[in-house]
Amino acid sequence: MQYHSTRDNSISVTSAQAIKQGLSSEGGLFVPEQFPSVTLDEIESLSSKSYHERAYFVLNRFLTDFSEEDLKKCITSAYTKEKFGTEAIAPVYKLNDEVYFLELWHGPTCAFKDMALQILPHFLTTSMKMTNEDKEIIILVATSGDTGKAALEGFKDVDGTRIIVFYPDNGVSEIQKLQMVTQRGNNVSVAAVKGNFDDAQSGVKRIFTDEDYKELLDRNGFKLSSANSINWGRLVPQIVYYFSAYADLLASKEIEIGDEINVVVPTGNFGNILAAYYAKKMGLPIKKFICASNANNVLTDFIKTGKYNKNREFHTTISPSMDILISSNLERFLYDLSGNDDAVITDLMNQLNTNGEYVVPDAIMAKMQELFDADCCNDKETMASIRKTYDEYGYTMDTHTAVGKNVYDKYVERTGDKTKTVIASTASPFKFNQNVLIALEDCNAVVGKDEFELLEMLSKKSGLKVPESLAELKDKTPIFNTVVDKDLMKNTVSDFLKVE
Numbered sequence: 001m002q003y004h005s006t007r008d009n010s011i012s013v014t015s016a017q018a019i020k021q022g023l024s025s026e027g028g029l030f031v032p033e034q035f036p037s038v039t040l041d042e043i044e045s046l047s048s049k050s051y052h053e054r055a056y057f058v059l060n061r062f063l064t065d066f067s068e069e070d071l072k073k074c075i076t077s078a079y080t081k082e083k084f085g086t087e088a089i090a091p092v093y094k095l096n097d098e099v100y101f102l103e104l105w106h107g108p109t110c111a112f113k114d115m116a117l118q119i120l121p122h123f124l125t126t127s128m129k130m131t132n133e134d135k136e137i138i139i140l141v142a143t144s145g146d147t148g149k150a151a152l153e154g155f156k157d158v159d160g161t162r163i164i165v166f167y168p169d170n171g172v173s174e175i176q177k178l179q180m181v182t183q184r185g186n187n188v189s190v191a192a193v194k195g196n197f198d199d200a201q202s203g204v205k206r207i208f209t210d211e212d213y214k215e216l217l218d219r220n221g222f223k224l225s226s227a228n229s230i231n232w233g234r235l236v237p238q239i240v241y242y243f244s245a246y247a248d249l250l251a252s253k254e255i256e257i258g259d260e261i262n263v264v265v266p267t268g269n270f271g272n273i274l275a276a277y278y279a280k281k282m283g284l285p286i287k288k289f290i291c292a293s294n295a296n297n298v299l300t301d302f303i304k305t306g307k308y309n310k311n312r313e314f315h316t317t318i319s320p321s322m323d324i325l326i327s328s329n330l331e332r333f334l335y336d337l338s339g340n341d342d343a344v345i346t347d348l349m350n351q352l353n354t355n356g357e358y359v360v361p362d363a364i365m366a367k368m369q370e371l372f373d374a375d376c377c378n379d380k381e382t383m384a385s386i387r388k389t390y391d392e393y394g395y396t397m398d399t400h401t402a403v404g405k406n407v408y409d410k411y412v413e414r415t416g417d418k419t420k421t422v423i424a425s426t427a428s429p430f431k432f433n434q435n436v437l438i439a440l441e442d443c444n445a446v447v448g449k450d451e452f453e454l455l456e457m458l459s460k461k462s463g464l465k466v467p468e469s470l471a472e473l474k475d476k477t478p479i480f481n482t483v484v485d486k487d488l489m490k491n492t493v494s495d496f497l498k499v500e
C-alpha cells in the first residue's frame, strides 16, 4: 500500500517512508491510498485473539512493506504485560448495559499517548532500516506535559535513537516534571526551558529549520526527527484498539457480530476519533462518532456549523491535554470526506493559515453530520460528571474521560439513542488526582497535601491501586537539572550529542 499527501496526491510513498518523513514536504499529511476492508467473519474471529494478534491483523493491512517478522517484533516489543500491567493492554470496563469504557491508560505514563508512543520508536527504527538510512535518529520534543514523558518512555533504550525533551520551566505540573527529570535510559536527555510552552516549541522548531545545523548533525551521523501526533506511525496503532474493544464486547456477549455501536472520544488534536472513523471505513460496525470537547470547543462549533474558527479565546481547563485550538488531524478527515480532493484541502488549510478560519463545502458538511455528533462541557460540568458516575457506579474517571461521559449523557438526553456505546477513557484518574479528589470530596480535602498523599487518598476513595510508575517517583532522584535560555536550546542538543 502506498501513501499520498493530503495536499498533493500525486505524491506516493511507502509506509516506511511516510513514517520516517513524518510530514510531507509541501506541508500535507500522509494518508493511505485506500482503506483495506475486513469482513464480519474476520472481525468475529478476533474475539478469541490476543491484543498482539488483533494488532497484527490491523497493522499488517496498512504497513504492507514491513515483513511479518519485523511487524510482529514491533508489536511484541511495544505492548508487553510488564509495561501495561495487563495482558488485555486496552481493557473494556462495563459501566452498565449501554456504556463501556475503553481504558487506554494502562501504559507506563498512565495516559493514552502510550498506545501510540510505545510502538512508534519501533516503527521508526524499522523504517530507517528498510530505507537504508544509516544515521542515528535524534528525536526532539517540546512538551506541555504528557507527550514528553510518553515519548521518553517509548524511546528509552531503543537502539539507533536518542531523545531530547524540552519542557517549559513554569508550565507543567509537579508530577509531570518529576516524571521527566527522573527519567532513566541510556539515550535520553531532558531540559527545562526558561519560558512557557510556546517558547519551548518555537525553540524546537528553530532547530528543525536550521539547515546549517542539520548539516552539522548529518556530518556527525545524526538525523533529526519528531514524535509528532501527525506522524502516520502514531495514528495507525490507534485503529487497533477500536477493533479490540468490539472484539471484547463480542467475547463477553454484550453484542452480536454486526451490531452497531457508538463511540465517544474526548478530543483535542482529532487523532483518536479519526482512528475510530478509519476503523469504520475498514468495516467495523460503528454508527455514530460523538466528539467531546472541553471549553475549547472549536470542534463542537465546526461539526455543528461547518465553519472552523480558531480566532477565539484560549481556555486553560482541568482537562489540559484537550486545550487545543488547531486540531491538526482534522485535515486527514476532511481529505477523506472531500473524496480525496487535494486542491480543496490545500485551499482550506491556506485559509486557516492566513485567516484562522474556513467554511467547508456543503457536500463535506452533509457527510460529516451524517456520522458525527459533537458537544462540549465546562470544568464545572466535568467535575459533576466525575462525582455522579462515582456515586452511581463507584467508577472513578479522570477529567478527560469525564468530558466524554458528560457529552455522552447530554447526547442520550437529546436524541434518546440507546445504542451500546464505547467511551474512550484517555487517562488514569491518578494522573489528574487533585481535580478528581476535589470532585469526589471538596476543595478542603486536598489543601496542604503533597502529590503522594493525594495519590494515597485517591487510592482509598477509588479502591484502585496507585499505578506503580507514579508511586515510585517518590523514591527516585532527579537526574536532569538543566535550565536553558530559549535561545540556547541548540547548545543543549550539541552537548548531549557531543558535536561542535
Ligand SMILES: *Cc1c(COP(=O)(O)O)cnc(C)c1O
Pocket: 111, 112, 113, 146, 266, 267, 268, 269, 270, 271, 272, 273, 321, 322, 400, 426, 427
Ligand atoms: C492527547 C489526549 C487527548 C486528545 O486526543 P487527540 O487524539 O489529540 O484528540 C485526550 N485525553 C488525553 C488524556 C490526552 O492525553
